[in-house]
Amino acid sequence: MKKICIVGGCGHVGLPLGLVLADRGFEVTLLDINKTAVDLINSGIVPFQEEGAGELLKKEINKNLFVTDNSDVVKVQDVVIFITGTPVDEHHNPKIHEVLNVVEKYLPLMHKEQLIILRSTIYPGTTEIIEQKLQNFFGVQPKLAFCPERILQGKGIEEIQNLPQIVSAVNDEARKEAAEIFSKIAPKVIHLEPVEAELSKLMLNTWRYLEFAIANQFYMMVEDKGLDFYKIFDAMKEDYPRAKTFCKAGLAAGPCLFKDTMQLSAFYRNQFFLGQSAMLVNEGLPNFLVSQLEKKMGSLKNKKVALLGMTFKANNDDIRESLSFKIKKELEFKLAEVLPSDPYLKNTYKLDDVLADCDAVILGVPHNEYLNLQINKPYVDCWNVWK
Ligand SMILES: NC(=O)c1ccc[n+]([C@@H]2O[C@H](COP(=O)([O-])OP(=O)(O)OC[C@H]3O[C@@H](n4cnc5c(N)ncnc54)[C@H](O)[C@@H]3O)[C@@H](O)[C@H]2O)c1
Structure with a gap:
């Protein structure tokens, strides 16, 4: 061999x-x-x-x-x-x-x-x-x-x-x-x-990034008007086969999708407006989630915010290009105290401790460990796992 x-x-x-x-x-x-x-x-x-x-x-x-x-x-x-x-x-x-x-x-x-x-x-x-x-x-x-x-x-x-x-x-x-x-x-x-093979891989990752971007754009558009995005989302998808692949909102992060969309954009002399727009939307979601919490809580100054899930995707231990860190930074700009927790990462707080200690919660990444939690404090969950 x-x-x-x-x-x-x-x-x-x-x-x-x-x-x-x-x-x-x-x-x-x-x-x-x-x-x-x-x-x-x-x-x-x-x-x-x-x-x-x-x-x-x-x-x-x-x-x-x-x-x-x-x-x-x-x-x-x-x-x-x-x-x-x-x-x-x-x-x-x-x-x-x-x-x-x-x-x-x-x-x-x-x-x-x-x-x-x-x-x-x-x-x-x-x-x-x-x-x-x-x-x-x-x-x-x-x-x-x-x-x-x-x-x-x-x-x-x-x-x-x-x-x-x-x-x-x-x-x-x-x-x-x-x-x-x-x-x-x-x-x-x-x-x-x-x-052709080089383009095929870049286009696949970019297409995926754009799928997340449209869901995230709709989420922000609807929630910003004070409406429930997932009520509309569920109704649109119910028994409607053409919407089967319509994905939920969520942080589109990690070491590949963003950079491959930018590689494709560079290839097309930065005239790839759809890709650039997807980047603005996906990279803007963390700020939007913090502003959603701010709307619920008033000022975040001196508030303890539990941030659940620090990796770039669920049920994984990889933090490369994780957007949870962008949420953390944005919360810190608002003078909140951030309590990061993640079962896959050492040096983060234990789930029970942060839930007991915090004033509010943001779900960064929907690890399986979070799916059945009963959150009895103000929270933001763009993934809709705590319906
Ligand atoms: N991570 C994914 O799921 C995924 C999927 C498909 C394609 N890709 C692509 O695959 C490529 C690699 O991604 P990855 O996630 O495996 O990255 P990675 O960082 O996990 O792995 C790269 C490895 O290369 C090693 N390395 C760097 N320079 C070296 C050198 N000079 N000699 C020997 N080893 C060296 C690093 O130490 C590291 O272990 C990227 O182009 C990525 O876009 C990644």
Whole structure:
């Protein structure tokens, strides 16, 4: 079986992929600069919430799965997969150099027979730029593929094996080899050209971000008029199939949706008005929720506000780009005392304690632990779990 190295292998996307590939019999090495994560995974501990990862790790570690921060492992691989972060900068433009720098760092250890797979969510045209870099270094066209990851964070192990895999490459050899690997783990392979595949992933995330934005815009519009958004929402959806996917309001946060919408906006010379508007709406919801509480309470000065759920999504421990922190900041601007609580995070207060101690509550993220609470203080719940 092929030897596969995953650069960024201890991350939220790298680890589930590595585990599934190892489980299919590939010899997988996770290479990562995060020494803490390397040590944890080597000792059998999954560093973040990921369903089914613990069992697979126990089964595969030091059998088909190896974890290291030593870059030399790159030299002996058949396949090198790159899955590191692809953030945007303070002007919401993609930091393409972060992607290129990672590839350049390992370039002296790579050779032209290797299949190189890019798997991060990248700005359109990045595959072509990397192809050129590799070609300059190897002196021949590289075997380079771009195969985007489309998993839902926390459900990666299951989704990698159930979702079709989009495969694109710069030539037939790379396309065939990449498709062979992914057909061992995914039910279906769909072929696109690299720039099409790059756009497909960005458009999917953006579309999701816009779905949340329209729900959030309606929520704010209706609640601002003193009306009950969810009374209308439930009536609109009841036995009406075309509204099945109409989603609830909620904080649209996390490391992907916002930045990928901004990547797409940058790609269209910042003329992507719908994407920019979605960003304004989604990023404005935290301020709106605080103003809703202010309306109920009068001044928030010196009030103790319990903020339940600090992660970016429910039933997960990831705080990257969580909008609960924006709510916290806004409350602090109002001179409120914030009591953050989250069962997935150390260094936050216990639920019972904050509920007993607070004057009011804002629901940041609807973890399962909160669904059946009886709140007998003023609260704001844009998710409608405390109906
Ligand atoms: N998180 C998701 O659910 C998800 C889903 C689909 C796609 N993506 C995309 O996948 C990419 C990675 O996201 P993520 O959530 O896994 O990020 P992450 O931060 O969890 O993981 C990235 C990993 O790369 C490592 N790394 C950084 N530089 C490195 C280097 N030079 N050498 C070796 N390792 C290095 C980091 O230490 C980290 O462990 C992004 O482009 C993201 O948009 C994420």
